[in-house]
Amino acid sequence: DGGITQSPKYLFRKEGQNVTLSCEQNLNHDAMYWYRQDPGQGLRLIYYSQIVNDFQKGDIAEGYSVSREKKESFPLTVTSAQKNPTAFYLCASSNERGVGNEQFFGPGTRLTVL
């Protein structure tokens, strides 16, 4: 089955630790995205990548980092610099560099800072 997988589903982190969230897609899509969702709020864009080895900051990139070494993978690292990292994180992808094309989402990772 083609789709987007995110792991883990739940993640707990102690304050001061960095954690990495995994996102893999087998849709052969060029563009990949990371969003953050807080209760009662819409999705906010963290980072996106339209091509391998290139990525751009979204609206709330501070305290996060990404890499895009392979077309199918776009991991997100939540660093200790992120002041309020507890949230639901969603990864997405779209075809043809993402310009106006249908975007598809993974199942999400819920991160809780203890």
Added chain:
Amino acid sequence: KQEVTQIPAALSVPEGENLVLNCSFTDSAIYNLQWFRQDPGKGLTSLLLIQSSQREQTSGRLNASLDKSSGRSTLYIAASQPGDSATYLCAVWEGSRLTFGEGTQLTVNP
């Protein structure tokens, strides 16, 4: 900066009713508009993508319209069912990214 607003924030209807969800955006220079559904604790499921040159798109009981000049889109759900209960989000493509509204939480009561 593009802003997307969805009204109402929450809606509760009896089963079988036809209903309309509204989405407005401030900048009409968009590529396309996409409607999603989100169940609690889950990712988003794409429902409909309306190209900027189209005025509407249909899938089963769902019909979405787009009026770029007025900055509005509507999602029409016919003959609602309890399984339609979810949060519905609209998002506009601008440049190489989507901007999302905060969603409408729909409850369909049996």
